[in-house]
Amino acid sequence: MAINDVHADYPMPYVWPRLPLDVNRVDAVVVHHTATFFLRPSATIAEELAHIDMIHIYHQSKGWGGFAYHFIVFPSGRSYLVVPLTQWGAHVKGENDHLHAVVVAGDFTDVVPVRAQQEGVAEGIRLVYATLGRRVPIRPHRSWTPTSCPGNTWQSWVPGLTALVEEDEMEMDWETFVDFMHRFIREVPAQARYPEDSPNGKQGEPYGPRHPLGEYIGSLRDVGRALRSHAGDAAKHSAGGDVSEERARQIADEEDRKLRLPLVKD
Numbered sequence: 125m126a127i128n129d130v131h132a133d134y135p136m137p138y139v140w141p142r143l144p145l146d147v148n149r150v151d152a153v154v155v156h157h158t159a160t161f162f163l164r165p166s167a168t169i170a171e172e173l174a175h176i177d178m179i180h181i182y183h184q185s186k187g188w189g190g191f192a193y194h195f196i197v198f199p200s201g202r203s204y205l206v207v208p209l210t211q212w213g214a215h216v217k218g219e220n221d222h223l224h225a226v227v228v229a230g231d232f233t234d235v236v237p238v239r240a241q242q243e244g245v246a247e248g249i250r251l252v253y254a255t256l257g258r259r260v261p262i263r264p265h266r267s268w269t270p271t272s273c274p275g276n277t278w279q280s281w282v283p284g285l286t287a288l289v290e291e292d293e294m295e296m297d298w299e300t301f302v303d304f305m306h307r308f309i310r311e312v313p314a315q316a317r318y319p320e321d322s323p324n325g326k327q328g329e330p331y332g333p334r335h336p337l338g339e340y341i342g343s344l345r346d347v348g349r350a351l352r353s354h355a356g357d358a359a360k361h362s363a364g365g366d367v368s369e370e371r372a373r374q375i376a377d378e379e380d381r382k383l384r385l386p387l388v389k390d
């Protein structure tokens with residue numbers, strides 16, 4: 125899900141307490157919770173923007189210049205950039221000159237954010253890393269000041285955000301994925317035989333289709349079929365449409381032979 129950049133709708137002058145932020149000085153991303161009421165995962169963008177408006181007005185009334193955090197992430201998984209990463213937030217007293225802030229909408233005293241929301245947080249942090257050109261630690265608000273923020277459940281999800289950010293960074297390109305699947309499809313069935321201590325099958329026999337692993341191999345074969353049809357399309361595409369239907373089918377068949385499973389019959 126892309127980040128919704130709404131900062132132009134919440135302009136804040138670059139004056140105290142919202143001075144320009146020197147990104148070279150940023151040494152952490154701070155995680156907060158709003159501790160406000162909880163919007164449903166099915167909330168609309170309009171409802172989420174109304175929630176941002178409410179917090180913005182409240183923070184103006186506190187003399188903070190407006191919305192205090194760089195990002196806010198809702199249970200829908202949508203992430204909004206409200207304050208430019210080149211401007212101070214107003215979220216940790218006395219520390220705003222070296223921190224970026226993500227606020228997770230909701231109260232996490234007793235429950236953890238839903239997975240989509242955690243992924244939205246990771247997405248915001250990836251944008252921070254891309255802006256900084258480096259990674260910085262992800263820390264809960266409470267590591268600076270005596271506060272319960274971002275909620276008593278924080279240990280169950282804040283430390284995990286680091287891995288979540290990296291997981292998102294590891295997107296495979298198509299060729300790597302195809303190569304990986306080819307190897308997987310060839311190698312897994314070759315080893316998929318009943319082990320020595322099997323209570324049901326004879327040792328060394330391949331798993332049948334009704335065994336869970338046999339079913340699994342069946343679904344791998346479906347993946348194989350999808351790869352096969354993609355190979356034909358890819359051949360047509362890379363030849364700029366100059367490849368005949370027949371040649372595309374040939375390429376698909378070659379791909380199919382590479383994928384043929386040694387132990388599982390159709």
Ligand SMILES: [Zn+2]
Pocket residue numbers: 155156157215265271273274
């Ligand atoms: Zn906080």
